[in-house]
Amino acid sequence: xxxxxxxxxxxxxxxxxxxxxxxxxxxxxxxxxxxxxxxxxxxxxxxxxxxxxxxxxxxxxxxxxxxxxxxxxxxxxxxxxxxxxxxxxxxxxxxxxxxxxxxxxxxxxxxxxxxxxxxxxxxxxxxxxxxxxxxxxxxxxxxxxxxxxxxxxxxxxxxxxxxxxx
Numbered sequence: 001x002x003x004x005x006x007x008x009x010x011x012x013x014x015x016x017x018x019x020x021x022x023x024x025x026x027x028x029x030x031x032x033x034x035x036x037x038x039x040x041x042x043x044x045x046x047x048x049x050x051x052x053x054x055x056x057x058x059x060x061x062x063x064x065x066x067x068x069x070x071x072x073x074x075x076x077x078x079x080x081x082x083x084x085x086x087x088x089x090x091x092x093x094x095x096x097x098x099x100x101x102x103x104x105x106x107x108x109x110x111x112x113x114x115x116x117x118x119x120x121x122x123x124x125x126x127x128x129x130x131x132x133x134x135x136x137x138x139x140x141x142x143x144x145x146x147x148x149x150x151x152x153x154x155x156x157x158x159x160x161x162x163x164x165x166x
Contacts, residue, residue, distance in 0.1 A: 002083040003040045006072040007108065010034060010041060014066035017043070020059030024049055078105045110155035111164075115146045125150025129166060136161040 004010060015032055017024040024030055029049035034041040043063060045053065053061065067081070082103040088096050115129045126146060133142040133154045141162075146152045154164070 001040065001042045001086070002081065004067055004081045005079045006039065007070060007079045008039070008067040008081065009070045010039075011066040011068060012041075014064075015043070016062075016064040018062045019049070019052055020056050024052070078107060080105050107159055108155075109157045109159065110153060111157070111162075112151065112153040112155075115150045115152065115166075132165045133157075134163045134165060138163075 012032065012034060015026060015030075017026075017030050024045075026032070027046075029046055029052070031044050031046065032041055033044065080103050082101050084099050084101045086096050086098045088094070115126045115131075116123050117126045118124070125148075127148045127150055129146045129150070129152075131144055131146070131152055132140045133144075134140050142154055144152045144154065154162075
């Protein structure tokens with residue numbers, strides 16, 4: 001079971017599950033059940049996958065997925081993703097073991113500014129100015145155009161160094 005904070009939205013099509021480096025197939029080997037809250041999901045291995053696991057003791061089971069930073073993100077606040085594993089050591093009974101929660105934390109940031117210029121000797125907002133946001137490698141990661149009020153907002157940024165080019 002995995003629970004993401006309010007600022008993250010699960011991409012349900014992004015799951016990549018593997019056992020010992022070999023891929024497991026969605027629906028055949030595992031099923032993802034998102035909860036109605038949109039922040040929690042459960043990944044269940046099918047009997048087919050459990051048969052594979054049983055013959056490959058000691059190999060890693062890896063679950064990867066993506067989440068998108070959404071409008072509920074709180075900037076410069078910890079956004080968390082917490083997961084735990086529940087499993088049975090003996091399929092002949094209902095005894096289960098649940099691991100302790102493992103939590104990953106990230107912070108997201110944003111920058112908002114207004115493009116202005118002189119119009120009839122007065123400072124005025126300038127719409128339709130285009131800006132590129134570049135990461136520390138100089139790669140453009142976003143491009144936005146100012147609103148009618150001259151405002152542009154780059155949000156959902158991870159901690160790092162960025163430059164903005166007009």
